[in-house]
Amino acid sequence: xxxxxxxxxxxxxxxxxxxxxxxxxxxxxxxxxxxxxxxxxxxxxxxxxxxxxxxxxxxxxxxxxxxxxxxxxxxxxxxxxxxxxxxxxxxxxxxxxxxxxxxxxxxxxxxxxxxxxxxxxxxxxxxxxxxxxxxxxxxxxxxxxxxxxxxxxxxxxxxxxxxxxxxxxxxxxxxxxxxxxxxxxxxxxxxxxxxxxxxxxxxxxxxxxxxxxxxxxxxxxxxxxxxxxxxxxxxxxxxxxxxxxxxxxxxxxxxxxxxxxxxxxxxxxxxxxxxxxxxxxxxxx
Numbered sequence: 001x002x003x004x005x006x007x008x009x010x011x012x013x014x015x016x017x018x019x020x021x022x023x024x025x026x027x028x029x030x031x032x033x034x035x036x037x038x039x040x041x042x043x044x045x046x047x048x049x050x051x052x053x054x055x056x057x058x059x060x061x062x063x064x065x066x067x068x069x070x071x072x073x074x075x076x077x078x079x080x081x082x083x084x085x086x087x088x089x090x091x092x093x094x095x096x097x098x099x100x101x102x103x104x105x106x107x108x109x110x111x112x113x114x115x116x117x118x119x120x121x122x123x124x125x126x127x128x129x130x131x132x133x134x135x136x137x138x139x140x141x142x143x144x145x146x147x148x149x150x151x152x153x154x155x156x157x158x159x160x161x162x163x164x165x166x167x168x169x170x171x172x173x174x175x176x177x178x179x180x181x182x183x184x185x186x187x188x189x190x191x192x193x194x195x196x197x198x199x200x201x202x203x204x205x206x207x208x209x210x211x212x213x214x215x216x217x218x219x220x221x222x223x224x225x226x227x228x229x230x231x232x233x234x235x236x237x238x239x240x241x242x243x244x245x246x247x248x249x250x251x252x253x254x255x256x257x258x259x260x261x262x263x264x265x266x267x268x269x270x271x272x273x274x275x276x277x278x279x280x281x282x283x284x285x
Contacts, residue, residue, distance in 0.1 A: 012053045018073055019059075020048060022066035035149045037061040038098055038142040057134050061094045064132070094132045094142075097122055101143035106185040110140065110192040110203075141203050147189055148210045151175075155217065165225030166283060172218065173274045176248045178255050179267045187252050215241045222282065231282050240282055247277060 023033045030048075034041040039058055046052035054062075056074060063070035100121040104113045115136055119126045133139035158171040178184045190207075197204035197211075218241035225231030251270040258266040 012050060015054055015059070015073060015075070016048050016050060019054070019062055022062055022068060022073075026066060033065070035146075036095070037065050038094060038146050040145070055134075057132055057138065061132050064094055095146070097129055097132060097139070098143050098146045101139060102147050102189060103185065105140070105143060105192060106188040110189075110196060113140070115139065137202065141206060144189075144193060144203050144206055147186060148206075151186065152213075159221075164230055165221050165228050166230040168221045169218075169225065169278060169282070170275075172221065173248070173271065173278070176252065177267050177271045177274070178252055179264070184256060184263075187256055191253065191256065215245050218244055225282070230284055232284055235282055243281075244274070244277070247274060 023030060026033055026036075028036070030044060031041045034044040037044075037058070038061065043052060043058075047054045047058070054073075059073040060070050063073050097118060101113065101118050104117055104121060108117075115126050115129050118139070119129050122129070129139065133142060155172065155175060158175055159168050162168040162171050175183075178187045193203065193207040197207045215238075219237040222231060222235060222237040222240045226233060226235055226237070251273060255263060255266040255270050
């Protein structure tokens with residue numbers, strides 16, 4: 001069993017029951033609720049099943065999302081139903097804190113972002129930030145997880161719009177070409193995280209797992225395309241995914257090195273190069 005920092009006032013089983021009430025009142029799936037409170041879905045599942053205890057910060061974020069009194073989840077308030085509305089908590093919501101963290105990472109770099117900077121961006125105090133995220137490492141990990149979840153959601157939405165695997169692959173290429181401010185900001189975060197991944201830090205391992213999932217998404221699209229007959233029969237999905245993602249990474253790095261009006265031309269060149277690669281090596285002639 002994990003030994004996280006746990007409040008002592010409420011037994012774990014009772015806390016789990018209260019959290020289940022909050023999730024039910026939210027009217028969303030357990031996975032979606034985990035995304036909203038910036039929590040690893042597997043940790044939420046284990047905490048609800050009793051094999052892991054919630055940390056105080058996780059319960060604070062859960063209470064904030066469910067608009068309930070955090071004291072009831074933490075065991076520092078009289079026991080009531082967890083669906084009773086609570087007074088507002090000082091400062092921004094957890095997702096506001098996380099979004100500002102992502103923006104600051106993109107602008108200044110992973111190691112340059114301080115909790116004080118995030119508090120200033122959220123117009124609140126460092127204490128309010130620590131209420132939801134006790135340490136800088138946990139906050140930065142939450143920011144990375146949020147960024148990855150957002151990317152996954154956008155990717156799923158785009159793929160759902162496609163008629164076949166060829167259209168899916170075009171959508172993925174468009175999503176990974178840094179044209180908009182949001183796309184450039186996300187790529188800036190990814191570039192910073194590659195260095196963390198190389199050092200095998202907790203955030204780096206999270207990023208590495210996400211990157212593995214991203215390559216598998218591309219491989220699945222290629223596999224479907226071969227089955228549909230829109231991609232060449234002899235294409236190896238895993239090899240094609242590895243090559244394509246490597247091209248995307250290298251070309252995107254170049255695009256981000258160009259600022260101002262020329263960046264649009266660099267993005268166009270990246271998109272054209274990727275399209276040409278897919279046409280000549282993957283698409284059915």
